[in-house]
Amino acid sequence: MNVLTSSNHSLVKCKGAVSRVRVVIETWRGIGRLNPVAKTLILTRFMRSIAQGAMGVDFTLYLRARHWSAPEIGLLLMAGGLIGSLLSLWIGISSDRVGRRRFLLVYEAGLALGTLLVILVPSATLLVLVGGVFGFGRGANGASGPFAPAEQAWLAQVIDTKRRGSVFSANAGLQFAGMGVGSLLAAGLPHVLPVKDGVMSYLPLFFLTLLVAVINAVQIYRMKEVRADTQSSTDAVNRSHQDEKILAARDSTLEDQIFNKFDTLPDAAEQERSARRRENGALLRLSIVNMINSLGVGVIAPLFPYWFNVKFGVGPEAIGPVYAVTFFLTAASSLLVGRLSRTYGLMRAVVIPRIAGLALLIAIPFSMNFSVAAVLYVLRSIVNRSSVGARQAFGVGLVRDSRRGFASSLNAISWTVPAAFGPALGGMLIGIGSLAEPFVAAFALQLAYIVLFPLLLRRYTTEAV
Known part of the structure; x- marks a missing residue:
């Protein structure tokens, strides 16, 4: 009997492994079938995430080497964060109008020029300016800063609505994989140059x-x-031609046609106002929950390498591989969340992973050694970050295409402004020797997010697809 039970468990595990492999294969095939613009956007973000992964591990350690x-x-x-929010x-809004x-x-181009200047003239002022504008050390998962x-x-715009949830999750998975590659590079980059100066070793x-x-x-x-x-104008022209054919087929007087034309204008205007009110209400609710969540994340997330260094005395050789494992596993889990979003909806795909991440977060500061803290950090990051693609798909699905630039920017502001103040608060607490309080504050804020997200946005789940 025990043998049969064991065999059944093994069979279930094998089926689960095969299912996960199929998810990965289907995801890669899906990306391969995307149009060239979508594939290039995904590729450039993947490349960017590699550099950001290395910067996310080593930048705060680089600043500490400079005695910050x-x-x-x-x-x-x-x-x-604040500079990014302002821009x-x-x-x-401008991207909706001019492309x-x-x-x-x-x-x-600005990132390339600014980074070159930092290499040539590594002054504190220039570092603050370039690092502030381009978000050095914030671990943005490949996002293009204020241009995101x-x-x-x-x-x-270039992805079909029905595929948006899965493609955004796949995109997030690739971003995390790139961050993992960058984190591995972060462990070795400080040892590339044969220099003893701690500051110069971070030049690569x-x-x-x-x-x-x-x-x-x-x-x-x-x-x-x-x-x-342009797409909207083309659609409007097509609709206009169809309307003309319908009107021509009608046996009605010229006066009736004029009357019908002017009679539909107020209705169309009212429909537009109603659609905007609905969209604005959804964006306002999303902004509220984003602000709470981002403040909770910002209190400790960007300072984790510094916190590990202060708490356990470890450097990039130990922190880099931990971050790499985190991002690689998160990439895989993001693909699974993409399937979860198709099966159970974007709302559950966002909330369920965050509940598990909350319990793991509060356990980290009470770890007795770096190994335990690292395992908890990896597990927490996997379940927390795996919902990024689902959250992005939910946000852009709340509005029509002509307003997605505005919606994305509002979403970014509601995230980046509170998140900007988080590291200042966390750094102040760590600076006075308090290593647990940042986690307690982050726990309380993220708990509020988990409660409010479905409470305020459940009514929009059928629209955000």
């Missing part, structure tokens, strides 16, 4: 960022963009 204190590091990370709303390609091109709303809106980190920015700039320059308003 925890509060100073927190303020720099806060500056990056992202304008960029998102998205040029903004991404400006981002990559344009990038996200462009990707949503900036060379990697420069190289990726140049490659991405070339890729984006070669892309072609069909603007959303």
Whole structure:
């Protein structure tokens, strides 16, 4: 009997493994069938995530090697968030009007130039300026800083609505894989140059960022963009032709046609106002829950390498592999969440992983050694970050294509502004020797997010697909 039970368990495990492999294969095939613009956007974000993965591990350690204190590091990370917030709303709205390609091109070219200046003139002022604008050390999972709303809106525009949830989850999975590659590089980059100076040993980190920015700039320059308003105009023309055929077929007087034409104008205007009110209400609710969540995440997440270093005395050789394992496993779980979103809906795909992540988060500061803390961190990051694609798909699905740049920028602001203040608060707490309180604050805020997200946004689950 025990043998049969054991065999059944083994069979179930094998089926589960086969199912997971099928998810990966289907995801890769799905990406391969995307149009060239979507594939290039996904590729450039993957490349960007490699550089950001290395920067996410080593940047705060680099600043500590330059004798920056925890509060100073927190303020720099806060500056990056605030600068990004100020720019992202304008960029998102402008990208709806003038296109998205040029903004991404400006981002990559500016990142390349700014990083080159930091390499040549590594002054504190220049580091604050470039690091603030481009979010050094914030671990943005491949996002293009304040230009991310344009990038996200462009990707949503070129993907079919029914596939958006799975493609965004697959995109998130690739981003995490890139962050994992970058985290592995972070463990070895400080040992590439034969120098003893702790500050100079981190120089390859900036060379990697420069190289990726140049490659991405070339890729984006070669892309072609069909603007959303052009597509809308084409659709409007087609609808107009259809209407003309219908009117021509009707046996009605000219006066009736004129009357019907003017009679439909108020109805159309009212429908537009009603649609905007509905969309604005959804965006307001999403912004509220995003602000609570982002403040909770920002209190400790960007400072984890610094916290590990202060708490356990470990460096990039130990932290880098932990981050790499985290991102690789998160990439796999993101693909599974993509299937979860198709099966159970985006709402459950967002909430369920966050509940498990909350329990793991509060256990980390009470770990007795680095190994235990690292395992808890890995598990927490997997379940927490795996819902990123589902959250992105939910957000862009709340509005029509013509407003997705605005929605993405508003979503970015509601995330980046509170998240910007998080590291300053966390750095202040760590600076006075309090290593557990940042986790307690993060726990309380993220618990509120888990409760409020379904409470405020459940009514929009049928629209955000």
